Amino acid sequence: MATKQEKINAILNDLKMATADIQGLGVISPDGMMIADQLGGNQGDATAAMGAALGSLAKRVTTTLKVGEFQEVNIRGSNAGILLFDIEGRAALILTVSKGANLGLVFLEARQAQEQLAQTI
Amino acid sequence: MAQATKESFEKAKAFNKFDEIYAPVLPGLKDIVMKHQDAITDAFYGALSNDPIAAKIVAGRVDQLKATHKVWMEELFNGTYGDAYFDRRYKIGETHVKAKIAPYFVEVITSFLRRAFAEILIKEDPAALQAALAILDLDALIIVGAYHEDRMRRMSEVTGMNQKLLETLMSFG
Numbered sequence A: 001m002a003t004k005q006e007k008i009n010a011i012l013n014d015l016k017m018a019t020a021d022i023q024g025l026g027v028i029s030p031d032g033m034m035i036a037d038q039l040g041g042n043q044g045d046a047t048a049a050m051g052a053a054l055g056s057l058a059k060r061v062t063t064t065l066k067v068g069e070f071q072e073v074n075i076r077g078s079n080a081g082i083l084l085f086d087i088e089g090r091a092a093l094i095l096t097v098s099k100g101a102n103l104g105l106v107f108l109e110a111r112q113a114q115e116q117l118a119q120t121i
Numbered sequence B: 001m002a003q004a005t006k007e008s009f010e011k012a013k014a015f016n017k018f019d020e021i022y023a024p025v026l027p028g029l030k031d032i033v034m035k036h037q038d039a040i041t042d043a044f045y046g047a048l049s050n051d052p053i054a055a056k057i058v059a060g061r062v063d064q065l066k067a068t069h070k071v072w073m074e075e076l077f078n079g080t081y082g083d084a085y086f087d088r089r090y091k092i093g094e095t096h097v098k099a100k101i102a103p104y105f106v107e108v109i110t111s112f113l114r115r116a117f118a119e120i121l122i123k124e125d126p127a128a129l130q131a132a133l134a135i136l137d138l139d140a141l142i143i144v145g146a147y148h149e150d151r152m153r154r155m156s157e158v159t160g161m162n163q164k165l166l167e168t169l170m171s172f173g
């Protein structure tokens, strides 16, 4: 039987394979800890903390402005993008995507992974 | 709540060997200090009444505050500084937080009390003054701790970030 960690890693592997537009990805806890890290580079700990901060704040703004359930954050940088998906308040899925990525496909695949992660975590 | 401050309180006591060195000295100072309590408390509220902001906060309740201040001062010299002591002092901190008294005032007033105690106890054994300053510092640590925890709680509430995450974020600063 696969461990929870192995299941999470398998979901991330599938997502990464789905489109070359996804550069890195990870799953982070609401405390800002890295649960699974495939982001590349050595910024994991800071990314986990800042990703969790982003998710918390986004959720807070979503509630305050009464725009329904928080779903995702989409940041566009001049060189690449960052996406953050909520996993039912228990975790968040963070992706870095290339400049000019096909966001339609990325979102489709990421939402599938989001559902699978919600069942696993 | 109060947990972070409680841990600091315990660590500060252990660091200074407070229970071993200073706690046993304090009950013996009660009578000496309490002889001057009225004068200290009057000067304390006199100083606050001279500050335009503090004056507004204490206006109309100085007599009641003087009475609570006396009890607070007596308790400094009771000789037991465990959980019950901590809880009472933390509540005093929370009262000041709720009354929206800037922590700056608590700091300057603690400094004022240090000088007042020094004036009285300088004529005694150095251990007396050391013990009185040590308990004042512990009280200040607790009250300031209540302010700190309140700021963390409010920060957490407004950002939606849990306190552990806030601590982690600060560790990258």
Ligand code: HEM
Binding pocket: B048, B054, B057, B058, B065, B068, B069, B072, B091, B092, B095, B096, B099, B101, B105, B106, B109, B110
């Ligand atoms: C080391 C400094 C201080 C000590 C030891 C002290 C002590 C106390 C104590 C024992 C109480 C009663 C707490 C309770 O009923 O739970 C109290 C209440 C109060 N203190 Fe202080 N105090 C200090 C500084 C100050 C300062 C600087 C101010 C004003 C600028 C202030 C204003 C008040 C007020 C307004 C209350 C009543 C709050 C309320 O019941 O709404 N205190 N203080």
